[in-house]
Amino acid sequence: MTVTRFAPSPNGPLHLGHAFSAIVAHDLAKADGGRFLLRIEDIDGPRSRPELADEFRRDLEWLGLEWTEVAPQSARLGRYAEAAQALQDRGLLYRCRCTRADIAANATETGPDGPFYPGTCKAAAIPETEPAAWRLDVAGALAETGPLEWTDTLHGDQPARPQLLGDVMLVRKDLPASYHLAATLDDAADGVTLVTRGADLFNATHVHRLLQGVFGLPVPRWHHHPLLLGDDGRKLAKRRGSPSLADRRLAGEDGRALADDLRQARFPAGITLSPFLSGEA
Ligand code: GLU
Numbered sequence: 001m002t003v004t005r006f007a008p009s010p011n012g013p014l015h016l017g018h019a020f021s022a023i024v025a026h027d028l029a030k031a032d033g034g035r036f037l038l039r040i041e042d043i044d045g046p047r048s049r050p051e052l053a054d055e056f057r058r059d060l061e062w063l064g065l066e067w068t069e070v071a072p073q074s075a076r077l078g079r080y081a082e083a084a085q086a087l088q089d090r091g092l093l094y095r096c097r098c099t100r101a102d103i104a105a106n107a108t109e110t111g112p113d114g115p116f117y118p119g120t121c122k123a124a125a126i127p128e129t130e131p132a133a134w135r136l137d138v139a140g141a142l143a144e145t146g147p148l149e150w151t152d153t154l155h156g157d158q159p160a161r162p163q164l165l166g167d168v169m170l171v172r173k174d175l176p177a178s179y180h181l182a183a184t185l186d187d188a189a190d191g192v193t194l195v196t197r198g199a200d201l202f203n204a205t206h207v208h209r210l211l212q213g214v215f216g217l218p219v220p221r222w223h224h225h226p227l228l229l230g231d232d233g234r235k236l237a238k239r240r241g242s243p244s245l246a247d248r249r250l251a252g253e254d255g256r257a258l259a260d261d262l263r264q265a266r267f268p269a270g271i272t273l274s275p276f277l278s279g280e281a
Contacts (some may be wrong), residue, residue, distance in 0.1 A: 003067030
């Protein structure tokens with residue numbers, strides 16, 4: 001039985017790209033009588049607007065999807081803290097006080113997600129009294145797990161290459177977890193067997209696979225679907241003028257018909273599906 005999930009962050013309204021992602025995940029689960037989960041990823045500090053979660057539920061219902069909602073991330077903070085502590089105890093995390101600007105100024109390489117963290121704080125031993133984030137010692141973690149692999153149902157078997165993203169942050173300075181830590185723990189806790197999400201998160205999966213190895217979690221399969229692109233060739237986003245699902249719903253559009261159009265790759269004028277695998281959109 002396939003278990004998929006849709007894991008939106010309530011930082012802004014859902015748009016067509018989210019609808020496409022939710023429909024792909026929903027249909028993959030329903031195809032074999034499985035379960036489609038909704039998980040609200042609401043730990044983005046002041047950017048999180050809890051009232052948007054209700055809008056999301058209305059949007060999914062309007063699209064004709066059926067889901068089971070699992071606990072939002074804000075209800076799981078204790079679990080994240082425990083897991084981070086376990087990694088600290090194993091010497092796999094180190095403290096880092098670099099800002100984005102510090103990283104941009106000191107980076108000598110660019111990774112798939114921007115300036116590559118150059119390991120500035122790795123040897124710094126920043127005292128725990130000072131506010132700082134925690135980063136994963138990727139080389140140390142890989143030394144424990146040995147080589148790892150993962151499978152994408154669209155793109156085949158992949159050697160895990162977490163080095164591509166460098167020593168990612170696992171605990172943010174202002175929050176008890178980062179996306180990588182929270183999403184990996186949650187997918188395991190929720191029994192997700194097929195992690196379905198946009199191809200822009202393809203590289204994040206290398207890190208998630210490493211975390212699964214380190215924590216001894218079950219390893220799901222992944223399905224990184226192509227992204228919907230606007231006529232500027234970039235990933236759809238509200239700020240670039242595509243109407244949100246709520247705008248369409250409130251304007252009286254038929255959500256189920258829209259969902260069927262997306263299933264058949266009948267996209268509104270100017271919208272196309274990304275031809276490439278990851279990242280750059
Ligand atoms: N909360 C993430 C987002 O909205 C979802 C990430 C994922 O599907 O793993 O982009």
